[in-house]
Amino acid sequence: MTELVRTREELAKACAALTGTVGVVMTMGALHSGHETLLRAARERADHVLVTIFVNPLQFGPNEDFDRYPRTLATDLEACRRAGADLVFAPDREEMYPDGEPRVRVNPGLLGEDLEGLSRPGFFHGVLTVVLKLFQLTRPDLAFFGEKDYQQLTLVRRMARDFDVPVEVVGVPTVREPDGLALSSRNRYLSAQEREAALSLSAALRAGVDAADRGLDAGAVLAEAHRAFGSGAAGARLDYLVLTDPDLEPGPVAGPARLLVAAWVGATRLIDNAAIRLAPRS
Ligand code: PAF
Numbered sequence: 001m002t003e004l005v006r007t008r009e010e011l012a013k014a015c016a017a018l019t020g021t022v023g024v025v026m027t028m029g030a031l032h033s034g035h036e037t038l039l040r041a042a043r044e045r046a047d048h049v050l051v052t053i054f055v056n057p058l059q060f061g062p063n064e065d066f067d068r069y070p071r072t073l074a075t076d077l078e079a080c081r082r083a084g085a086d087l088v089f090a091p092d093r094e095e096m097y098p099d100g101e102p103r104v105r106v107n108p109g110l111l112g113e114d115l116e117g118l119s120r121p122g123f124f125h126g127v128l129t130v131v132l133k134l135f136q137l138t139r140p141d142l143a144f145f146g147e148k149d150y151q152q153l154t155l156v157r158r159m160a161r162d163f164d165v166p167v168e169v170v171g172v173p174t175v176r177e178p179d180g181l182a183l184s185s186r187n188r189y190l191s192a193q194e195r196e197a198a199l200s201l202s203a204a205l206r207a208g209v210d211a212a213d214r215g216l217d218a219g220a221v222l223a224e225a226h227r228a229f230g231s232g233a234a235g236a237r238l239d240y241l242v243l244t245d246p247d248l249e250p251g252p253v254a255g256p257a258r259l260l261v262a263a264w265v266g267a268t269r270l271i272d273n274a275a276i277r278l279a280p281r282s
Contacts, residue, residue: 002081004088011089011137018086020047024140026131029053029090030070031079034175034183038144039083041172046142051080052134053090058101058126070185089138096133105129108155111248115260116151116271119239127152128159135165143167148174148182150260150273154248174272180206182272189268193235198265200232204241205274208259215279218243218253225259237264243276254280 005011015022023046025038042049053076060066073090080088105125108117112124135143143160145153157169175183180202181195190198207228211221222243229238239262246256260273 002077002085002088004077004090006090006092007095008091008137011087014087015050015139018048021141022046022048022050022138023142023144024050024052024134024138025085025144026052026134027076028055028069028185029076030072030185030188031076032183032185032187034146034148036079036083037175038146038172039080039085041170042142042144043084045170046140048086049084050087050089050138050140051085052138053088054096054130054134056096056126056130057093058105058129059123060126061120061122064120065186065189070188096130102129106132106159108159111151111158112155115240115242115248116262119262119269124152124155128155131156132159132163132165135160135167140167142170144170144172146174147171148184148272150258151248176202182270184270186268186270190265193233194266194268196233197235198270200229200236201261201263201270201272203232204229204261205259205272208243209274209276212257212276212278217281218257218278221259221276221278225261229261229263235265239263239269246275254278
């Protein structure tokens with residue numbers, strides 16, 4: 001049975017009754033099969049699975065989609081039930097931020113100002129602040145985050161380590177449509193034509209991975225990825241396409257690396273990434 005709680009008090013009471021390990025999956029709702037994969041990963045590792053559903057206003061810029069972000073609690077609860085979640089915490093804004101927006105926010109440091117942080121100033125301050133609050137409220141042993149939001153996963157991991165939060169942060173591989181499009185709650189904004197254009201992101205990643213598998217160096221891998229992005233259906237506007245090391249430090253030249261892409265498709269901003277292995281330099 002999946003229990004829904006809306007207040008901190010109800011949450012504390014429900015958590016106190018749990019014995020064994022707790023795995024948390026934090027979401028903003030609009031759950032899709034990518035989230036269900038996170039829930040299943042949590043189910044496999046933890047005795048109890050707790051899902052949080054909260055559209056966090058702190059992580060939306062003034063011109064972003066906070067108002068139109070899909071809010072689908074009834075179907076989200078169905079998905080949680082299907083995936084065997086024990087507890088869903090779905091607070092409203094006043095419950096999360098009873099004193100209004102917090103004056104003190106988690107500073108993500110330099111990494112939070114790069115990539116997504118460059119295009120979305122303040123985004124990671126908002127994400128890490130709510131994630132830290134949710135860690136405090138839910139006290140999980142394990143926390144599951146999708147690799148699709150790779151910079152978020154990296155920063156949450158760093159925050160847990162740097163702030164001694166006693167939680168294991170687990171990354172879960174991205175779920176894709178059969179044609180390669182990474183699942184995202186924002187895909188529902190795309191028209192049929194835009195959805196076609198959105199395939200440029202995964203095509204760029206695939207080309208980069210293939211090039212690395214053929215032993216090409218970092219420069220050539222990036223060039224192949226750019227070429228594939230550019231030859232997709234018209235309509236995707238590139239924000240960034242970069243190669244970093246797996247911890248998002250700039251400029252790997254050999255070994256494990258990450259290829260990350262962000263692009264605008266119409267009014268929708270999409271991101272994606274892939275693990276890559278660069279050949280050793282000869
Ligand atoms: O990835 C998300 O859905 C959000 O950024 C998160 C982690 C739930 C924080 O609001």
